[in-house]
Amino acid sequence: MLFSRALIPTVKEVPGDATNQSHILLTRAGFLRKVGAGIYDFLPLGLRVLRKVERIVREEMDRAGGQEILMPVLLPAELYKESGRWDLYGDVLFRLKDRKGGDYNLAPTHEEVVTDIARREIKSWRDMPKNLYQIQTKFRDEPRARGGLLRCREFIMKDAYSFDTTEEGAKASYEAMRVAYTRTFDRMGLRYRMVAADSGAMGGSTSAEFQVLADSGEDAIVACGNCDYAANVEVATARTISPARAAMATTMPIIRLHTPGHGTIEQVTTLLKIKPQDMFKSLLYTAPGSPDLIMVVVRGDHEVNELRVARALGVAEVFLAAEADVKKATGADLGFAGPVGFSGKIIVDRAAAAVRNGVTGANETDWHLGNVNHGQNFQADVVDVRLAATGDPCPNCEKGTFTAYKGIEAGHIFILGTHYSAKMGANFLDESQQSKPVIMGCYGIGVSRLVATAIEQHNDQDGMRWPMSLAPYQLHICSLGKDAPVAEAAKKLHDELEALGVEVLWDDRDERPGVKFKDADLIGIPLRVTIGAKGLANGQLELKPRTEPDPKKAELIAVADAARVLADRVKAALAS
């Protein structure tokens, strides 16, 4: 491809609304343009990367026994009404009406549609196992689209669905997908962890997320330094160290502490010269169906795991109470809530329950209490409700400790069981002529999100650094100056490489060298070839990998057999 003919609108200025590297670089390098909130154009280079991601995903799904299908995005509401998600999905579901006033929605995912296929086409135990997948656009009206391609309202996803006759079969299907995902992300050169995850509203028994490690990620995960255990903090078990210590300390009589204007943990610890782990942090939550606020108490240095709070209360989710409600329930301003004397239900985390002679809010503005002890000064249900964090002991091997990471969820695999098949009547006849619901699994990969995710892990101050497997082109030729021999040599090399099956971008523009080098670094094609008049006079051209930080460091290659040598380099990089 000739740069002069391509649409590659690079810009020097950082887009005003971009906050993360992938969004900034995709925009600056001319891969992506914003159309609306969470809605984007893929320009030629961006689409080429997207296609590379799709190709790898497709190859690995096919290898694992999947069959590709294509389901519609526009869905009659009946399907989602049948599964109950027409109501459950709430505002996230894009809804519309046709000219007759009939209800429709845009598909946020396709369990209902694929289950509809299954109930019509999969009738016998002989028809299974099956694995159907598609690469298709999804629509979700996110409360807040953000991060460029990382969280969009319209995005491209690979979703696969497995159908089995038995639990064991479903587990085998799940395992095949796990292996396929590992291969997929390995081929993309990503650093990731497979982590235990919440099955959430999906209602399945087994699920795991593939989290690509990146500081810009929205998800928090913890991983053991000693064994393979890794989990989303939502589900990680945070164990408490030596509860025996608590029993040893003698309790002291409660005291009142004047803390005017000091409401936060940080302010109180500074004022009283104590450590956060000697404080009780009290948060108030509302739960659907419960008129009263629930107080959750964790140690001052810990965070509340809201998912676990919800589980402990037997509800789907809980919400932090509004400021006005907190004042009403405690009689004090924010920052001075505490369990002593609180009349409502209290849940205390196991670690907080072990705190002896701790400090907490007095439910009176500008006052705290000292020497507070669970069991003596307040009663509460003891439940593990805190988030796991760095340094916590691993519950799996009991030797290692957790390290916390930020991750971008790139894939999620579930065993769904009969959640949808039972509800929608996707049944089959087994060998003994009994009708049973098929056992399903579902497996997603965020295809368009991966384009951005790869950049989050592969960039530097000059631009993107694509792995060969995802690069929009494999080799970038910069021809410098206007000398006819240089242009001729570049054209010859370009044509020869294309004939050898190499994807080449030749910067043939009438631009100064600096402009070409800056654009080449920004676009981030893994191999760059420079052809200049001086080198050409010696029969040489220069090869520089994008990952080489020294701009002057380049390998000299004889022009005579450059095409063959370079094609071999590309092949080698693809194979590694």
Next chain:
RNA sequence: CGGGGCGUAGCGCAGCCUGGUAGCGCACCUGGUUCGGGACCAGGGAGUCGGAGGUUCAAAUCCUCUCGCCCCGACCA
């Protein structure tokens, strides 16, 4: 959903407080000089100031409504 902020040329922004001829940088076009890490000089084109209504002799500027967009938060009470 709560809080904050922004909509002015293709992009990034100033001007608004204190109403009076719409500006800067990048990009773009023309000519010239340059040419191995985002050149320089000269000239030029390009904007219903998000939209609607109002106040006023006069509105980008003040008021009301509305649409769009961004950030923070959905936590440390």
